[in-house]
Amino acid sequence: MAKADTKTTIDADGLRYRSKTPGSPFTAAGAFGAATMSCFLCGKHRPRSQLKSRRLLGKAQFVCAPSCKEAEAAATAPKA
Structure with a gap:
């Protein structure tokens, strides 16, 4: 099953994606901004x-x- 192609257009305000949620999955909930980092050796967050x-x-x-x-x-x- 293929995913339906999403048509993207650039709005007048400069936004391109309508279905993408803003932000990054790696942002912190706290004030410091970097809750996770990737390991230099294995690349995992x-x-x-x-x-x-x-x-x-x-x-x-x-x-x-x-x-x-x-x-x-x-x-x-x-986890027990």
Whole structure:
């Protein structure tokens, strides 16, 4: 089943998409603006509290803490 093609036109006020909800799924509900960040190694979005800073390629990059495999296992583990 194919999705119906949505016709997009540019309105007078500059908006293009009528069906798209505004904003990003990664925005924070709080005042700081960055509730999640992507891990530099695996690319998955995680809360900032689950990331640590590591020096990679001469810059400080955020990566999963303690490792990407352990973070994925913790995220997919059934909650009791």
